[in-house]
Amino acid sequence: MRSVAVVGTGLIGTSIALALRGRGIVPHLLDADPEAARLAAGLGAGVVGAPRVPVDLAVLAVPPQHIATVLREQQLRGLAQDFTDVSSVKVRPQREAAELGCDLARFVGGHPMAGRERSGPLAARGDLFHDRPWVLTPAEGTGERAVERARSLAELCGARPVVMETARHDRAVALVSHAPHLVASLLAARLLNGEESHLELAGQGLRDATRIAAGDAGLWTDILSSNAAAVAEVLTEVALELNAAVAALRDLAVAPPAHGPTGRAHLNDVLARGVRGRALIQGRTDLSLSGAAAVP
Amino acid sequence: MRSVAVVGTGLIGTSIALALRGRGIVPHLLDADPEAARLAAGLGAGVVGAPRVPVDLAVLAVPPQHIATVLREQQLRGLAQDFTDVSSVKVRPQREAAELGCDLARFVGGHPMAGRERSGPLAARGDLFHDRPWVLTPAEGTGERAVERARSLAELCGARPVVMETARHDRAVALVSHAPHLVASLLAARLLNGEESHLELAGQGLRDATRIAAGDAGLWTDILSSNAAAVAEVLTEVALELNAAVAALRDLAVAPPAHGPTGRAHLNDVLARGVRGRALIQGRTDLSLSGAAAVP
Incomplete structure (x- = not known):
């Protein structure tokens, strides 16, 4: 060529x-x-x-x-x-x-x-x-x-x-790129409702979790619209899990933790699966960032 | 002292x-x-x-x-x-x-x-x-x-x-740390359902968006349970917006983009608010990471 x-x-x-x-x-x-x-x-x-x-x-x-x-x-x-x-x-x-x-x-x-x-x-x-x-x-x-x-x-x-194959590609990027982008945008959009004193506590963990949300909104509208079915499929699962997690948190908010073993077990399961899922994409680029602060 | x-x-x-x-x-x-x-x-x-x-x-x-x-x-x-x-x-x-x-x-x-x-x-x-x-x-x-x-x-x-003040602190960390942690865990957990060929396409954007999900599941269960009401409040808003975004994507999946201006406008609004929210926490630590690849 x-x-x-x-x-x-x-x-x-x-x-x-x-x-x-x-x-x-x-x-x-x-x-x-x-x-x-x-x-x-x-x-x-x-x-x-x-x-x-x-x-x-x-x-x-x-x-x-x-x-x-x-x-x-x-x-x-x-x-x-x-x-x-x-x-x-x-x-x-x-x-x-x-x-x-x-x-x-x-x-x-x-x-x-x-x-x-x-x-x-x-x-x-x-x-x-x-x-x-x-x-x-x-x-x-x-x-x-x-x-x-x-x-x-x-x-x-x-x-x-x-x-x-084209459809496999679109499902893959829905999972590893398009759905995460929209979720990061939703998280970042929440910050518009935060008080200034709240945002002063933001650390590197939040910055990393929302970094992709800074991407061009027009281009990403086009991307998400063009891959709408595959992105909707991934996000439907995320939404189901999020709704269940909110329900578990609401249970825990009214009952002391000692009385809420079901809610705790539910959250622990979500978090443990998150740890395992994250381990699947642990890359060498993480090593150089391992000193970055995550804020618990 | x-x-x-x-x-x-x-x-x-x-x-x-x-x-x-x-x-x-x-x-x-x-x-x-x-x-x-x-x-x-x-x-x-x-x-x-x-x-x-x-x-x-x-x-x-x-x-x-x-x-x-x-x-x-x-x-x-x-x-x-x-x-x-x-x-x-x-x-x-x-x-x-x-x-x-x-x-x-x-x-x-x-x-x-x-x-x-x-x-x-x-x-x-x-x-x-x-x-x-x-x-x-x-x-x-x-x-x-x-x-x-x-x-x-x-x-x-x-x-x-x-x-x-204690309650203000708890609302602040629910917004900037606890809710983002759970959302990152949900995103990372989705990867357990991905095929290996899907995960090969994962880039730095996804790694950043899910990095905090690698945190200790037991400790985070404790944190989220102890701040359940404040975290549930933030995540309820995220869930409402996510459900609406999924509905918009489903509309766009059946109608060509040209015929789905409402769905596109909805997505564009979410993404644009995400860009503005992210800008509120733009920190100097971002500068050293600005060369990291985001995968559109």
Whole structure:
């Protein structure tokens, strides 16, 4: 793969372009906002504007709701031979692209599992994808060349390509990313009702638990809407457990702890399962943070 | 204040003792488990066993459910002239201590706002409380000397003493610590139902959002049970909002986004409030973490 175009020079698009520049490829940069494309070019991410002949691969780095329309438009325009995207939802854009009559032999879904809570080209980093999974979701009819080029893209960015079926991908990210994001937002939103003296007691534990809630609200509305069924499934289970925990706490609030063994046992079960669940994703990145204070 | 005893040589008790050793005080270390006290002494935190004459201040570093009984026992024994505790709940222990007939003129509630998700004396650090708030909750009838000694203790540990009414303290920690802990546990518990290929996509965002869920389940059962009413109040609001968000997602799952402006507007409102709430606790500690990856 020798030539690439990036459509959408936000955080992810610009980070990909910067990574490619580090590997000797000069991407063509396009954005609905010409200023964003110029800004990315100014950061050394490539050259502004479409190529004169189709590039090998175009990366659609736009929100999930716009993938299908941008793919259709750029295929008609002949921007690239093959296309991939980077959005965090795969089923709905793939279906919408089919409905719009896109050439799906020349498109493969992609999702680099990296990001930051800041957005825009100024937050971009060429090493953002280093050693991160980069999911590829070839569907029935996806051409081999498109898959291979998207795989090369992932590798050029230092990521680990992982092939996954579209619906499985969407269920996975609902569990590990989309549902946690909404829950973190709900927790953070509660702080708007807190008195100032309450917030002065906030520590690193709360900051970590709500950090992802700082992400762009518009983009996340789009992500959650596009993966609504899978996210609703995870959150329905969380809601059932939360309602049960609230009931247990209300029991304990009226009865002294010694008389509330059922409520205590219920809470202990939830907390113990939380400890076990957390252990499943204990990563090496935790080690460097182990000195951070959690506030009991 | 010249002499101190620490009852309970877990993470917090041992960390306090280590901080005092750094300021020239050699604490007396007591623990229901003699091995834990010896371990703390072996770490240089003080000397094992009760003093021959009452010390100035005894620090009760035991779970909230045991504060009143340990206070009663150690007052009868004459361990110290004044007492304080370090537990994260203040109303119920204070009430239980009154019911047990403790001398409440010689006791003031305390809560250093620091901790780690690891527990036990081996996780202790003398600088754990450095520049952290240390809440003191004098009640009607609390003696001035007890308050001053607890204030000295906080300052010797490098913390910032903050005086707060007991019920206000409990509402504050329900909001910024106890409710978030339970929610993080519910999120982490969901991972037990995830397939292995799902968990491979977990990134730093999820690790941060669930880090506090790794805390000791038994201790947290005690904390949540002891502050059940205040925690239930916060979580009831979270549950209402979560149920509404799930309903919005279910609407969006059956209708295309273009036809679901109400559901989208609802999600956007939740997410935007989350961004604003998170901004209220943006701390300097975030800066060093700003490069950590959030996975959209």
